[in-house]
Amino acid sequence: MKSLFENWKPRASQIGHLMTGLPEKFTKEDETKLAELLEEKQTGKNANGRATKWTDTKQSSVDELNRKKKGIDELPTGAITKLEEIFNHVFWGRRKLIFNKYLEKGNINEEDSLDLYSKVDGTSYWKNDEYFDNGFVHGTPDNITDELLRDIKSNFEYDTFKKAELTSLYSWQIKAYLWLTGKTNGELCYALVNSPAHRIDAEKKSLWYSVGMPDETEDRWIEAASQLERNHIFDMAKFKQDAPGYDLVTPIWSFDIPSHMRAKRFPVTLEDSDIEHMKRRSIMAKEWLLKREQEELNLINKK
Structure with missing residues (x-):
């Protein structure tokens, strides 16, 4: 039986959910800390020579530092929660319906938001309809020019526009678009335009x-x-x-409100390390879904 997830890959808008808790570089400070903890565990004395009690917290620190040293990567809890949602949708056809006024305005006002940036920049930006897929991630960026790739977010009202920032989720979404299109520089563009x-x-x-x-x-x-x-x-x-x-x-x-005061931009760049992280997490996510599918099939077939 062919797996439902044989050709699965995350959308660019989903990849950010998989990118938290990435492996960090093992530093000299980490090496010193690990050596001190291991010495304390063995001798029962800390770096100051005082007798100490070994605790679960200290052991957790040792375990975490060892994982960091070995470069071990694991899907964090938040990523698994998202993958469980994806699995339930694909395998069982069940998912939470999300229809709200914020998403509605974002969808309806895409063209208005592009028009706003066209007016501010004194040029013409057109909505991109080309779909991209590189085998690890897929999606359709909002706007692509020779200079920049743009993803447009239409804010619901003034207050949300003023508070809008470059989130990790949106940053990774744009990095995925840059990877898909072969570009290295992008922008997250917030736009404050009229509600319909x-x-x-x-x-x-x-x-x-x-x-x-x-x-x-x-x-x-x-x-x-x-x-x-x-x-x-x-x-x-x-x-x-x-x-x-x-x-x-x-x-x-x-x-x-003047047009230029209703446009807020955040630059996003793509590094080689970003691509490696996205590749690895995409593969890990697919493997998790394949394993989860087999577990569910085993439960279905259990007598």
Whole structure:
């Protein structure tokens, strides 16, 4: 029987889940610490010559330093948790459905976010539709130019944009895209663009219930709904173009944010060591899934 995971490989968006807890370089400080611990274990005295008790914590430190010295790599708990989710989806067809307003805006506003960066940089960026697969990872980057590869994230509102940073998950996603495309330099690009009109309406409906279903002429409703509009509209001319005739609650609009202040970039580079780490973890993840599949088949066939 052919394995469901025979040709499996992580998507670029998944690879970051597998890249935590990578082996670290064994330093001279590590070597000294290991020697001191082993001496203490053997003699019952620490580096200062004082009698000590050997503990499980000290033994764990010795074990960890030995693993580090040998360069042993193991899938961390977080990676195994992600692989278990992948296994349940592929093998059993079961997975948690994730549909929320944050993902919805990110998907809907991809083109708007690229347009924002085009405006800021004075050029034209086009969404990439080419799919890449190198046997270890696969995916479709958002934008590729001669100079840079870009991955665009559309923030839900102003607060999330201000807090947005280069996370390890996104960094590895872009590194995977760089590997796939043969490039070495990329950018994580956060974009603060208008929410679509139907999303603003949905937020208003939720807000209306939250504040006790007031009459829409009440000052408290006008104030709350106006604040919500300001939280989701950053370029009024663009909003009116996309949603002509939309009935705004805000009486006077003077809240646009300049384009260049709605674009936030973080550079990402690809090193040879990154490729080796991704190759190794991709293989380890596939081996884990193959083993997990066999365990599940054994349980199914058990009588």
